[in-house]
Amino acid sequence: MLSNLIGLIGLLLIITGALIFAINTILTTFSASLIFTGLLLILVYLYINFPKIRDVLLNRSAKYGANMAIMILIFISVIALIAVISTRYKRRLDLTATKRYTLSAQTVKILKSLKKEIEAIAFYRADERTRQAMEDILLEYSYYSPNFKYQFVDPDRKPTVAAKYGVSSYRTTLLISGKRQETVGMESEERITNGIIKVTRDSVKTVYFVTGHGENDIADFQKGGYKAAKEAIEKENYEIRNLLLLNVEDIPQDASVVIISGASKDFISSELEKLKRYINRGGKLFIMIDPGRAHNLIPFLSEYGFKIGDDVIIDKQSQVYGANYLTPVVTEYDDKHPLTKEFNFATLFPIARSVDMNKDLSKGAYPIIRTGSYSWAETDKKTLEAGKAEYQEGKDKKGPITIGSVTAVEAAKANESGKKIYARIVVFGNSGFANNTHLNLLGNKDLFLNTVSWLAEEEDLISIRSKDSEATPVVLTATQGRLIFWLPVVVLPTFVLAAGLVIYSRRRFRK
Known part of the structure; x- marks a missing residue:
């Protein structure tokens, strides 16, 4: 006992x-x-x-x-x-249509190129509902780089650790690299990756938007504004500033990239001279020129090999994507140039003109973006205004039509080590593809940001970015809804009940 x-x-x-x-x-x-x-x-x-x-x-x-x-x-x-x-050896299989639970190509590229150690400290309660989501993300990050490590801290159980890092709220993640620290809120791949960029970059590069000629306004949140584009560039860890060429003797030395977007008025000769000096010292220029606008930029750019047509691109195939024929959809990109060789998303350009370039690899000259074979460059503006545009043999240029080109220009002086410096110029025949209305459509945002990254000589940022989390409701017809109700709720239980009754009856009959 x-x-x-x-x-x-x-x-x-x-x-x-x-x-x-x-x-x-x-x-x-x-x-x-x-x-x-x-x-x-x-x-x-x-x-x-x-x-x-x-x-x-x-x-x-x-x-x-x-x-x-x-x-x-x-x-x-x-x-x-x-x-x-x-x-x-954990690996997850992502079966979602948008690959929501798979790290983007840009994130993987950044992680694989990490040279500095990064520690992520996630402050979550042990019973926090969203803790598992963050742990899944951080675990996925750690797979791609031995330099990325993470840990979870419960602020309630370890208040001294939270106080040490100045954390006063739950669901806060710190990214620490050396003496640099960045706070990331929520469970977002985009925020974590942008945080990694911030703590690992030695300096913040500056992107200037030229103003004074009717360009797209980076503070405008209306449909045609560039506020969304500005915010997207800032998330890539760039500083954004406006640049009025008339007010400066020269383009600032800290200008990593200068953007001219949709200028509607001519540049005066002194402004063009400043742009030329910027190119001669190895500057990086991104010009988006719409049909019928900024006429004296055309001869300026022709000096560098750009052939800008006085036309409007028509694409009857764009209706497949729900766009009108004045919005060419691009699916063809140069597979050799670093800006587009891994780019495989469709992009659309509302009301665009042709921007061609004779391909010359020795000069870094590439026509990188082309419309489909069903498009053409329309030169008859009266026909366009009447809404009766038709391809005219011998007058219009048959597609594919080049809508974006790049070139490299050797700078006047080498750098301090004697190495040659090359300016980079990118010209697109449309600026509307990156406005507030169209930036987040198809691959427009990735193409725009990749162009900025290539010009800023940050090739590791050229990739496809993380997906937005969107609700994906299952839409059912009335018949499908009834089928889903009757099968599991009525038919299957009835079948099980009938089978049970049959077995019970047979056993009773045998007895």
């Missing part, structure tokens, strides 16, 4: 200690003491009852039971081994 009581108390102590550990997720001294004491009492119980236990184990039924126990133990061991292997 006493020995049974000892065994029961030992078992209860082990269960209590295990429950405390499971709830707290930390093996405290108290829970460890309970488990250890329980094990000692179990050993005492086994010692006292050893003769009885031996007799039970030696009988025939016990042998069969032992064999069964061994088989069960082997099965459990195999399952445990599979679990350990799957945990150590």
Whole structure:
């Protein structure tokens, strides 16, 4: 009787200690003491009852039971081994249509090129509902770089750690690299990747938007504005500034990229001279020129090999994408140039003109963006205004039509080490593709940001960015809805009930 009581108390102590550990997720001294004491009492119980236990184990039924126990133990061991292997070499299969749970190509590219160590400290409560989502993301990041490490801290249990880093709210993740630190909120791949860029870049490059000629306004949040484009560039860790050429003697030395977007008025000669000096010192220029606008930029750009047509591109195939024929859809890109060689998304350009270039690899001259074979460059503006545009043999140029080109220009002076410096110029025949209305359509945003990154000589940022989390509702017809209701709710239960009644009736009939 006493020995049974000892065994029961030992078992209860082990269960209590295990429950405390499971709830707290930390093996405290108290829970460890309970488990250890329980094990000692179990050993005492086994010692006292050893003769009885031996007799039970030696009988025939016990042998069969032992064999069964061994088989069960082997099965459990195999399952445990599979679990350990799957945990150590974990890979997830993403079956979502937009690959929502797969890291973007840009993130993978950045992680694989990491040269500095980064530690992510995620401040989440142990019972935080969104903790698992963040852990899944950070685990995925750690797969692609040994320099990326992460840990979770519960601010309630370790308030001193939270105070050390100045964290006062839950669901906060810090990215730390050396002495640099960036705070990331929420479970977002885009924010984490942008945070990595910020803590690993030695300096912040500046992008200037030229103003004073009717260009797209980076502060305008209306349909035709460029506020969304500005914010997208800033997320890539660039500083954005306006540049009024009339107010400066020269383009600032810190100008990593200068953008002229949709200028509607001519540039005066002194402004063009400043742009030329900027190119001669190895500057990076991104010009988006719409049909019928900024006429004196055309001869300026022709000096660098750009052939800008006085036309409007018509694309009857664009209706497949829900666009009108004045919005050419581009799916053909140069597969050799670093800006577009890995780009495989469709882009659309509302009301665009041709911007061609004779391909010359030795000069870095590439026509990189082309419309489809169903397009043409329309030169008859009266026909366009009447809405009766038709391809005219010998007058219009048949597609594919080049809509964007790039070139490299050797700078007047080499750098301090004697290495040649090359300016980079990109010209697109449309600026509307990056406005607030069209930036987030198809691959427009990636193409725009990749162009800025290539000009800024940050090729590791040229890629496809993370996906936006969107609701993906399942739309059913009335018939499909009724089918989904009747099959699981009525038909299947009825089938199971009928099968049970048949079996019951047959057994009763046999008796």
